Each structure stands twice: as C-alpha cells, then as structure tokens.
Amino acid sequence: MTELEERDAFAAADVAFHFAVMDVAGDRLASGIARSLSKRAGESSRYYGAPGADAVRLTLEEHQRVYDAIEAGDSDAAAREMRDHIALAWERRRIRD
Numbered sequence: 001m002t003e004l005e006e007r008d009a010f011a012a013a014d015v016a017f018h019f020a021v022m023d024v025a026g027d028r029l030a031s032g033i034a035r036s037l038s039k040r041a042g043e044s045s046r047y048y049g050a051p052g053a054d055a056v057r058l059t060l061e062e063h064q065r066v067y068d069a070i071e072a073g074d075s076d077a078a079a080r081e082m083r084d085h086i087a088l089a090w091e092r093r094r095i096r097d
Contacts (some may be wrong), residue, residue, distance in 0.1 A: 010056060017063055021082060024070060055092050062088060 015038055022031040060087035069078035086092070 004081060021066060021070070021078075054091060058092065059089060
C-alpha cells in the first residue's frame with residue numbers, strides 16, 4: 001500500500017469511527033449535520049492542512065479514550081472526550097496563517 005493509500009484508508013477509518021459514535025449517540029439531527037459537514041470538509045484542502053508526524057498516534061489515542069468512555073457507559077465522559085478530540089484534531093490540521 002502506498003503512503004497516499006494509507007492516508008486515504010486512515011481518513012476513511014477516522015470518518016467511520018466518528019459516524020459510529022454519532023450513531024450510538026442516537027441524535028439523528030446532529031448526525032445528519034455532521035455527515036454533511038464532513039463531506040464538505042473532505043473537499044477542502046484547509047481541512048487536511050499539515051497535521052504532523054504524530055497525528056495518527058494522537059488520533060488513535062483520542063479515539064481510544066472516546067471508545068473507553070462509551071464502553072464504560074459514561075456518556076458525559078464520552079461527550080467530553082469527543083469534544084476534546086475534535087478540538088485537538090482541528091488544531092493539528094489547521095493551516096497556520
């Protein structure tokens with residue numbers, strides 16, 4: 001698998017994880033909005049930015065914290081971990097002016 005194929009596969013898995021979490025949360029309106037925003041973001045070069053060498057590791061660690069909170073049945077912790085993950089992921093990807 002080429003580096004580009006690996007990046008694309010990881011991006012697809014990342015989106016799938018987020019959609020799975022939204023499905024578990026059961027908020028159909030938020031899920032629909034997020035899916036629409038995700039599609040638009042994926043079409044933007046500003047979305048991908050320059051995440052850095054450790055982005056995959058950090059993303060997986062953050063996903064694990066979200067998953068662990070869901071598995072433990074702690075919806076407040078899951079929501080907090082997801083909010084933190086989204087903010088941190090955006091900061092990693094953001095193109096600096």
